[in-house]
Amino acid sequence: MVTKLPKTDVVTIGVGWTGGIIAAEASKAGLKVVGLERGPNRGTANFSMKHDELRYAIRGELMQDLSRETLTFRHKSSQRALPMRQYGSFMLGNGVGGAGTHWNGMTDRYNPYDFEIRSKTIERYGEGKIADGLLIQDWGITYDEMEPYYTMFDKMAGISADETPLRGERSEPFPNPALIHGPELDLFKETTEKMGLDPFIIPAANNSQPYKNPDGQQIAACQMKGFCERFGCEYGAKASPNVTVVPTALKTGNFDLRPHSEVVEVLHKDGKATGVIYVDTRTGERFEQPAEIVAITSYTFNNNRLLLNSNLGTPYNPETGRGTVGKNYCYQVIVGTDGFFDDRKFNTAIGSGGLGATLDNFNADNFDHTDLDFLHGGTVIINQPGKRPIENNQVPPGTPKWGKEFKKQSLKYYNRLLNVHTYGAVMPHVNNYLDLDPTYKDVHGNPLIRMTFDYSETDRKRGHFLNNQTKKIMQEMGATHVSENESVEHYDITTYQATHNTGGVIMGADPETSAVNNYLQMWEADNVFVVGGSAYPHQSGYNATHTLAALAYRASEGIIKFSKDGGKLA
Amino acid sequence: MSEHDEKKLDANGSSRRKFLKNSGIAAGGVVVGGALGGLIGLNDKGGDTATKDTEPEQQDQALEYFTNRADFDLLGQATERIFPEDENGPGAIGLGVPYYIDHQLAGKWGINAKDYRQGPFFDGKHNPGGEVRLGEGQEQPNLGYQSQLKYHQVYDLGIEAIEKYSQATFNEKFTALDGEKQDEVLVALENDEVDIAGIKSSFFFNILRQSTLEGAYADPLYGGNKDMQGWKMKEYPGVQLSYTNEQVESEEFIEIKPESLHNTFFN
Ligand SMILES: Cc1cc2nc3c(=O)[nH]c(=O)nc-3n(C[C@H](O)[C@H](O)[C@H](O)COP(=O)(O)OP(=O)(O)OC[C@H]3O[C@@H](n4cnc5c(N)ncnc54)[C@H](O)[C@@H]3O)c2cc1C
Numbered sequence A: 001m002v003t004k005l006p007k008t009d010v011v012t013i014g015v016g017w018t019g020g021i022i023a024a025e026a027s028k029a030g031l032k033v034v035g036l037e038r039g040p041n042r043g044t045a046n047f048s049m050k051h052d053e054l055r056y057a058i059r060g061e062l063m064q065d066l067s068r069e070t071l072t073f074r075h076k077s078s079q080r081a082l083p084m085r086q087y088g089s090f091m092l093g094n095g096v097g098g099a100g101t102h103w104n105g106m107t108d109r110y111n112p113y114d115f116e117i118r119s120k121t122i123e124r125y126g127e128g129k130i131a132d133g134l135l136i137q138d139w140g141i142t143y144d145e146m147e148p149y150y151t152m153f154d155k156m157a158g159i160s161a162d163e164t165p166l167r168g169e170r171s172e173p174f175p176n177p178a179l180i181h182g183p184e185l186d187l188f189k190e191t192t193e194k195m196g197l198d199p200f201i202i203p204a205a206n207n208s209q210p211y212k213n214p215d216g217q218q219i220a221a222c223q224m225k226g227f228c229e230r231f232g233c234e235y236g237a238k239a240s241p242n243v244t245v246v247p248t249a250l251k252t253g254n255f256d257l258r259p260h261s262e263v264v265e266v267l268h269k270d271g272k273a274t275g276v277i278y279v280d281t282r283t284g285e286r287f288e289q290p291a292e293i294v295a296i297t298s299y300t301f302n303n304n305r306l307l308l309n310s311n312l313g314t315p316y317n318p319e320t321g322r323g324t325v326g327k328n329y330c331y332q333v334i335v336g337t338d339g340f341f342d343d344r345k346f347n348t349a350i351g352s353g354g355l356g357a358t359l360d361n362f363n364a365d366n367f368d369h370t371d372l373d374f375l376h377g378g379t380v381i382i383n384q385p386g387k388r389p390i391e392n393n394q395v396p397p398g399t400p401k402w403g404k405e406f407k408k409q410s411l412k413y414y415n416r417l418l419n420v421h422t423y424g425a426v427m428p429h430v431n432n433y434l435d436l437d438p439t440y441k442d443v444h445g446n447p448l449i450r451m452t453f454d455y456s457e458t459d460r461k462r463g464h465f466l467n468n469q470t471k472k473i474m475q476e477m478g479a480t481h482v483s484e485n486e487s488v489e490h491y492d493i494t495t496y497q498a499t500h501n502t503g504g505v506i507m508g509a510d511p512e513t514s515a516v517n518n519y520l521q522m523w524e525a526d527n528v529f530v531v532g533g534s535a536y537p538h539q540s541g542y543n544a545t546h547t548l549a550a551l552a553y554r555a556s557e558g559i560i561k562f563s564k565d566g567g568k569l570a
Numbered sequence B: 001m002s003e004h005d006e007k008k009l010d011a012n013g014s015s016r017r018k019f020l021k022n023s024g025i026a027a028g029g030v031v032v033g034g035a036l037g038g039l040i041g042l043n044d045k046g047g048d049t050a051t052k053d054t055e056p057e058q059q060d061q062a063l064e065y066f067t068n069r070a071d072f073d074l075l076g077q078a079t080e081r082i083f084p085e086d087e088n089g090p091g092a093i094g095l096g097v098p099y100y101i102d103h104q105l106a107g108k109w110g111i112n113a114k115d116y117r118q119g120p121f122f123d124g125k126h127n128p129g130g131e132v133r134l135g136e137g138q139e140q141p142n143l144g145y146q147s148q149l150k151y152h153q154v155y156d157l158g159i160e161a162i163e164k165y166s167q168a169t170f171n172e173k174f175t176a177l178d179g180e181k182q183d184e185v186l187v188a189l190e191n192d193e194v195d196i197a198g199i200k201s202s203f204f205f206n207i208l209r210q211s212t213l214e215g216a217y218a219d220p221l222y223g224g225n226k227d228m229q230g231w232k233m234k235e236y237p238g239v240q241l242s243y244t245n246e247q248v249e250s251e252e253f254i255e256i257k258p259e260s261l262h263n264t265f266f267n
Helices: A017-027 A051-056 A119-126 A141-155 A183-194 A247-253 A297-310 A404-415 A457-476 A547-564 B003-011 B013-022 B037-040 B069-082 B097-106 B152-171 B179-190 B201-217 B226-234 B245-249 B262-266
Strands: A001-003 A008-012 A032-038 A071-074 A255-258 A260-269 A272-280 A286-296 A327-330 A337-338 A351-359 A380-386 A417-424 A433-441 A447-452 A501-506 A525-530
Touching: A001 B152, A008 A017, A008 A272, A008 A547, A017 A247, A017 A255, A017 A286, A017 A547, A032 A286, A051 A417, A051 A457, A051 A525, A051 B201, A071 A297, A071 A433, A119 A255, A119 A501, A141 A547, A183 A380, A183 A417, A183 A457, A247 A255, A260 A297, A272 A525, A286 A297, A286 A547, A297 A433, A297 A447, A327 A433, A337 A457, A380 A457, A417 A457, A433 A501, A525 A547, B069 B097, B069 B152, B069 B179, B069 B201, B097 B201, B152 B179, B152 B201, B179 B201, B201 B226
Parallel strands: A001 A286, A008 A032, A008 A286, A032 A255, A071 A447, A286 A525
Antiparallel strands: A260 A272, A272 A286, A327 A501, A337 A417, A351 A380, A380 A417, A433 A447
16 A cells, blocks of 8 residues: 655655755755655764774664665676675665765865866867777766856865865865875875875865854864764764755755655656655555655665666667666776885874875876877875774785784784875776666565676776876885785775766766756656766766765756746756 | 763863864854763773772673584684784784674674575575686676675584584694694685585685684774773774874874773763
């Protein structure tokens, strides 16, 4: 039995960063918004026991319960996909705030090159530069058009930073000064400056001072004691939906937040969504929530899965290249170099999730690719996140993995280890996509999403190139021992890299090659907005959230416009 | 905050007060989060409550998973070889790692409660950590855990296999072997030379190693890291609720006495 509820103006499926932003903006504009979130509600008061590496970082306390739902994975379509039974390469959010509750806080804008990647690549290098099989396309929006939305996020979150050389121009200064940092970041900065590079402190959502945002939400100052990535902040000092957009939406009186509400289907008729079906995860009761506008804000995997399971949109067919839903799934190439310092000791436990130094000299098209056989690049980073003891037992190459010598060296180097790594771009390839798994089901009996993904040649070459840069920098920094380069032969789903999964419901200017327009409005159902990293036509060499949050502001504007005038917004 | 607590904060020195002011938590008298509740009581670390000369009771050092003491002893000795006592301090046994593992196996991790557990499971014999045999041309690496065994079963089988291997190779119980021979058994385990039904032996070895490190460095709440000695050896300060600007920017390494969740919030 399904209980039919009264109609609302907007329903969001998931209340993480994107759902929270849309809820805040639409409810401020007077629209009635229902936020359906499958996980529990929670806030600052729930994080008092968070200094527990085992519970949160190792066992993934805040993450999606994989016993209910996961995805399946294979490297290529000739193989059988098997379920991701445990967490590895990325971790999925669950509960009000989504992964935004337990993100690190590094806040990167994408490069102006990204939004017009195809045109700019052809302009500079000619069409032959784009290898066969790559589905590189422009985003249907430019950096200049994105800029105001990035700035809205900066102000809402109180981003702390100073300058960002080689990135797109900003219309306003950052709302807060950069976080203070330790000598390891100075070492990185001084070394790379000497190498002729342009380092700077990463913009962070971990606030450097108490900050009141334009919506009146108070964010506290970061206490620099780590435990950010995979943890909620017990001070409310890291911008998360829980301390910003969710309370802002609730304050309007127009936002009805419903935790423990898992959406299983988007209802639609004649190219228009009519609402959603959701299950109360505690009682098992089913509800129909009718809505004028449906915002799908459930992160990349479920954005794709809900469309496919609801028969909404045209699935991508890798054989013919036709269809759009599931196309251009991308991830990130993450490689780096450990440096072991015999003559220096650092305060490894001190830091903040978003704290680090970075440089963009090897990112986007900031360097000449004429003589290189790959496109794009990656940002090069040294973090000072406050490293934890279970996860950090690195030893110099050649040291045994266990026993007396291992113990000795792992104790010695815990406070003598630095790491320089990259978030490398990944270019979309015809062979990489999302569709429904034919075998494995979730707890409700609905098909899981199936990921078919591996690095293509351009990704491998970019990975090698970037790993050589991180190694060179680490050697210049004076490390006594450095680690071997990492393999980028095949994507490894078992080791944590980053929760930056993108694509599948990509944006663009052409309904033939994209699923949503530049307001993230579906071409095939104009009252459906599919918001998130799912909209990225490719993955850039940056942390992923700032751009999807900016797009959520853009989508909110679209939703408000659509609620008045209807029709296609682009 | 009561006056009593204010005094405690004062008595603990200025850095907490600075932190309260700087954090904005109590800005304008408005408590922004739930953290303040946590602050109360955090300052009576050590001091008059801890009685150093009486041996603290270890009521949690008993078994809630293992039924046969011999299995538990074997486990303990294996973890000790992985993380041995040395001049830096205690090894796995001294840190309580075997109790940590026992308690984990009795809980939700031991039954893989948050893993995806629906079948079909594919050819567990070669899984996990190795290629999955799905048919000709279908081998692929990196698919993660695919066995239908639960972790407590992995441990049961692994311990049984270690014992069998010791008997077959040295004609001796594992716990009767000297350290070098025990290492030989563990090397065989690591190199997939020990037969374990359903999994590669390297997989059990890796899990055992990971559990050992967890037991050495997880908060003492879980039964290992006894008296925070794991953290002390590593010069890791444990639960610290804030660092000052001076500490963050310090060129020198700063020694900080570790604190646990218990000491910080429940003492
Ligand atoms: C450990 C970690 C560290 C990270 N660090 C960084 C960083 O430093 N910088 C950066 O840029 N990014 C970082 N990220 C990524 C960042 O968290 C995500 O990009 C961001 O949260 C995505 O926002 P979203 O709204 O798309 O998804 P989420 O924030 O995950 O929200 C989606 C919500 O939808 C809910 N949902 C899903 N399916 C359903 C359904 N069927 N019904 C109802 N609700 C549903 C989920 O429970 C979830 O709450 C990190 C992520 C992780 C996990």
